[in-house]
Amino acid sequence: xxxxxxxxxxxxxxxxxxxxxxxxxxxxxxxxxxxxxxxxxxxxxxxxxxxxxxxxxxxxxxxxxxxxxxxxxxxxxxxxxxxxxxxxxxxxxxxxxxxxxxxxxxxxxxxxxxxxxxxxxxxxxxxxxxxxxxxxxxxxxxxxxxxxxxxxxxxxxxxxx
Numbered sequence: 001x002x003x004x005x006x007x008x009x010x011x012x013x014x015x016x017x018x019x020x021x022x023x024x025x026x027x028x029x030x031x032x033x034x035x036x037x038x039x040x041x042x043x044x045x046x047x048x049x050x051x052x053x054x055x056x057x058x059x060x061x062x063x064x065x066x067x068x069x070x071x072x073x074x075x076x077x078x079x080x081x082x083x084x085x086x087x088x089x090x091x092x093x094x095x096x097x098x099x100x101x102x103x104x105x106x107x108x109x110x111x112x113x114x115x116x117x118x119x120x121x122x123x124x125x126x127x128x129x130x131x132x133x134x135x136x137x138x139x140x141x142x143x144x145x146x147x148x149x150x151x152x153x154x155x156x157x158x159x160x161x
Contacts (some may be wrong), residue, residue, distance in 0.1 A: 011116040013043055016050040019110045021136060023128030028112065029098075031062065031123050032089035038072040038080045043121060045072070048114060055088065055109025055125055057099055062088040064111060064123065088123060101127060 019025070035043075042048070047070030055064050063085045071079045090098075101107050106129075113124040131139070 009118055013046060013114045013116065013121075014048045014050055015113045016053070016111055018051060019112055019126065019128065021131075021139075023108065023110055023126070023130055024135070025110070025112070025126040025128050026107065027127040029090060029094055029125050030117075031125055033064070033114075033121050033123055034087040034089065035069075035121060036080050038075040038078065039069050039086075040121060041075070042069050042072040042080075043114070043116075047072075050111045050114060053111045055111065057095065057102065057109075060092075060095065062090050062095060062098070062109070064088055064125075067111065088125070098127065105129075 049068040049070075051068075053064055053067035055062055057063075065085050066083060067086065068082050069080065070082060098109065102109065107127050108130070110126050110128045111123055112126045115122055115124070
């Protein structure tokens with residue numbers, strides 16, 4: 001997705017910006033989530049934190065752990081547990097692709113973004129390898145250079161007018 005633009009029919013709830021800083025993202029998948037009613041309402045209110053969340057595979061099913069969905073204020077005693085494990089909906093074929101890479105290569109499933117697509121909650125997950133400190137410095141320096149180049153191009157365009 002281009003920066004600042006989103007495809008029609010998609011409403012972004014939250015992005016995990018820290019994931020791009022901490023990991024090299026190798027592959028991405030879109031997964032559905034199994035949620036209860038108050039969780040969906042809390043998501044519509046934007047009460048979610050993807051910061052410490054990660055994915056894991058148990059008995060052939062993919063689960064997301066440590067994703068915080070805050071309690072829904074108008075709910076009564078049937079409110080959900082904020083940190084419960086939630087099942088992700090992926091095809092068996094996709095799970096078979098992910099499983100050996102997690103086990104053998106030491107990669108991690110990281111949630112990148114949570115959004116509504118045609119009224120359904122979707123989670124973009126990525127297969128990531130942790131960055132070393134020098135990798136983080138290199139990517140930060142590269143971002144700074146790209147930002148400066150874009151600023152300079154913008155200045156030159158304005159001066160031409």
